[in-house]
Amino acid sequence: MTDLATFTVPMPSVRAADVPIPSVRSAGAPPGAAADFPAYCGDLFGELARADQRRWGEVYVRGLLDVPGRKTPARISEQVLGRRAVQQIQQFVNQSPWACGPVRGRLARQMARAFRVEAWSVDEVVFTKNGDRSVGVARQYAASQERTVNCQLALAASLVGHAGSVPVNWRLVLPARWDADERLRGQAHLPEEERCRPRWAYVMEALDEMLDEWTLEPLPVLADWRGESDPDPLLRGLEARGLGYVVRVAPHTPVVLPRRPAAVPGCRGTLAELAAHAARHTERTSVTWHDPVAERMRHSEFVTAPVLLRCEPAPGRGAGAAPRPRLLLADWPYGRPRPRGYWLTNLPARRLAEIVPLAQLGRFSEEALGRMHEEFGLGDFEGRSFRGWHHHVTLASAALGFDMVRQQADERALSETGA
Template identity: 55%
Template sequence: MSTITYLRESRAAERQDEISAYCDELFTIFARSDQRRWGEVYLRGLLSTPGRKTPGAISEQVLGRRTPQPIQQFVNQSTWSARTLRQRLTEQMCAVAPPRAWALDEVVFPKNGNRSVGVARQFAPTQGRVMNCQLALATSLVHAEGSLPVNWRLLMPRSWDGDEELRDAAHVPAHEQSRPRWRYALDSLDEMLGGWDVPVAPVLADWRFEPDARQLLAGLEDRDLHYLVEVGPQTMLPVRPAALRAAPPAGASPVASVADGLGRHLDRAVLNWRHHHGARSSRSQFLVAQLGRCAAVHPRQPARPRHLVLEWPFGHARPRRYWVTDLSAQRLSETIALAELRHHSAHGCDRLHQDYGLGDFEGRSFPGWHHHVTLVSAARGFHALQQLQSDQGGNRWTGRKSTTTSSSAQEAPAASSPGA
């Protein structure tokens, strides 16, 4: 055996041990050994299967034979908690490095047919068109060099609310109804705030295509979360009469009108900053104005000011981008850097589609969808944890090895399946 071949095989064996150790720690939340076994099979398949990562392709890649049924049962029918696994994954990430931000992103799942849970012909804002698709909201942990979606919400179309045949076939819980996007966002954040061991960080959100930002901003302020929310020129904002020369009677106005009404009250700053899509730097003009003050969350705490930030390129008739934030106006360069960091979360969601089989789920049920997207996040988490530790100058993640888990991932049980 040549030295190169030996090194390659040695590294491959080391990687298998790393995956087994990662799964051993992550899947301790599963009550049954067969669930832990099939969880590792599925995760290995998401990491290594070329092309579409279907149960048949995964079993053939990982086990050496095509046995899709146990994998389908594990994903679609087994009763393990996706929420508990998400919490476990989040806490593993945060134990290595605290996030710089939490981010909210729309994720689109194009679909054929209309039987899969949540599928409808609906407008996908990030795609700018009507599509036959599922829409989801991902909440990601964002670091300096990447991100990981750790919490998921499937946005239920209104057409599913009263269709009992569709809902029964897809096992949709009764409480899962169509809601405004801001409610899904706050529900996801509440879950993470309600007992997850995760450091609180500023919330980044892309709200450019939403007609109103008032409910989201009020919800974030009620939870004492700092935020940087990108909005569109027609997004409605809350404004205080003192903030504008001519405030609208309702106390709300489209962003573009707010920017025009602020006039001379805009403070200007010129910053050199680096675009998220390349190494080159560019010189941009940013304008900041106070919109008013947030409601005080606690009686003894002063209310935080709420600011409108505009990127207004030199020579342009209109601003290019708009944000609303409660972060300090005196640290504008840090705020703009945080705005650029949001692109990591959007790119992270795209990578789940491209590299980890996010859109390859063939089941139709509500529980199955949540199981699949959570396991995809876990597969991406394996690489994300390695990257974080590498950035810190440490060794690759090794964790606690389990020879039982490692060997069982290579062998399908003869008569065992991850049932209820």
């Protein structure tokens, strides 16, 4: 993992440390938030080396929470501080050498205390851009939007449960064009070790940080991998780490078909063909579950079948114990010509009534990331640097996290009042 604290760039003529440490105005704060917010930020930024860094972190997160419309440094400083401090805020976000990892780890632990976390969700996040100089920008295919966009692409790892979701870890996906263009890399202050990699490698790096450095409790991983031609490296990486998973995949995903003809040894097919074979030879399983997003009961029929993709060593870890069998889960109601969705999981088939609602929790992470764009300025960062991008998305996650903490506190207060 890149240590952002060791990457240095030239400092502007006026530094945050050259001005008095600001006091955050609470006039625009939501009701009941003023007493909690400083303690929340004090915990998140407690490991930052300098007092001015800790206070500018509080200023920026408050701006992301309270400033209406676009969250620019000018608007944040004017509405939070009552004066312009644009250069100081830009310096804190773009250039100040504070490491994101400890802040993200503290955020994850706060969220684990704030609500019951049931899974980790990995989602693609699209940052649409007009130019071509911001770090990682390229005209590239965004699977989540099913189109080619001039954008930055990121992967967010979120803690998710029935109470909601908060992204706690981020990776910026670098296009291949950024590997060899030294001018672009220099302008964005891109660390030498940051290179284009397969998406599963970014996911493994983020999960290893959560497991090994933050020591979070391992939970099932949810992911939408329909945009990837081969889910096998991702699945093997998760299996090597002993993680359960429910991964949505495309119907054309290649698999080994059962009962292959003797004349065609090693016959390969697709998940769609495997689901059709299973539907002809096994009974569908009826599952009724509570939809956590729509808040209603749903009913469907599912076809299940063992899955064989490949037999290779798992990437990034030792051989360890034999992985649990993989299972195809196809949502295929009677009367429909084909399934509505395909998932691969290593969770036991007998727990189908738990796996189905677990898979739906990924919709909470999508909803939370959408809110971050609309309410907390996730896409408002105007800088171009690798460090600045990581700082901004970390602080945007902190803003959503405080909203979650506040929501949970309000619900507890209402419950106690009602009692």
